[in-house]
Amino acid sequence: MAKDPVRVLVTGAAGQIGYALVPMIARGIMLGPDQPVILHMLDIPPAAEALNGVKMELVDAAFPLLKGVVATTDVVEACTGVNVAVMVGGFPRKEGMERKDVMSKNVSIYKAQASALEKYAAANCKVLVVANPANTNALILKEFAPSIPEKNITCLTRLDHNRALGQISERLNIQVSDVKNVIIWGNHSSSQYPDVNHATAAGKPVRELVKDDEWLNGEFITTVQQRGAAIIKARRLSSALSAASSACDHIRDWVLGTPEGTWVSMGVYSDGSYNVPAGLIYSFPVTCKNGEWTIVQGLPIDEFSRKKMDATAEELSEEKALAYSCLS
């Protein structure tokens, strides 16, 4: 019997990532090849015409799984009945703006959208925040949508995770699908810590195969940390294709489960695991089963890693304080 359609919200749907993401969702890349979807696309009034253009293209593409499209600038209409919400819309940093000004704009956007999701989304809606500052936007969303379980509010660090897999695969000249269990700890920012201490390639420890700790503890880390900026420099646009693909990976694994023996990185609400302060949205290694993520426990952490995990936690605590100061 055909499955009932799942309603998927994409905010900022007229933007770069939105344009790459909505056809992936409509093709079944996010929720599976047998899962019909209804797309809800939200953007702001100045982007209404472009948003309507995206809707026209979705119709023209005749996706068999796409059972409906809602394209709107009304946040209530956008959020009504959604089962999955991918929050890509936000206020970008513009020349001459202070960090606090950007934070303040995003705090008010995420506060309003949290309230709409809280009131109008389907029960048990799963939320993925992509827009930067992704971890802190997700935290604000959690604060203002208290009836959505905190386990349902996450942010995207899967792109960083996939970037780390890609770097190892290139370095070892090995298929990327043979590399697994890297970890992104912390913030989706240049303070993140891409950790290969538990990673394997074709079943062998990555450190043993690479045989170059100087590279793994230096250039590898900075390349992953700075990859977003490098793409923006090269394309003069954000990493839309890889962000959209990674957002699909994040939701697919969350809903359908991670393969046995494999973990992925997700920004989730910290419960204090690995001595990361509770109450931050922090990227951890997780496995997923039956629609729920669980932080992988018990991994040994060396002194080098500890310092890097603490530094990115410190940055998130500062962002949290800044975000809260924008609320008062």
Ligand SMILES: NC(=O)C1=CN([C@@H]2O[C@H](COP(=O)(O)OP(=O)(O)OC[C@H]3O[C@@H](n4cnc5c(N)ncnc54)[C@H](O)[C@@H]3O)[C@@H](O)[C@H]2O)C=CC1
């Ligand atoms: N977490 C991650 O791995 C990544 C995050 N990003 C972030 O994703 C976000 C989107 O990037 P792009 O698509 O390249 O930007 P973009 O500027 O092309 O698109 C953003 C869209 O959001 C819309 N928007 C602005 N305020 C909105 C609101 N209140 N409600 C609904 N829509 C709103 C804009 O009109 C625009 O269409 C940015 O914040 C970017 O920094 C980008 C790459 C990776």
Ligand SMILES: O=C([O-])CC(=O)C(=O)O
């Ligand atoms: O700063 C940005 O918009 C780009 C970004 O997050 C990334 O590509 O990781």
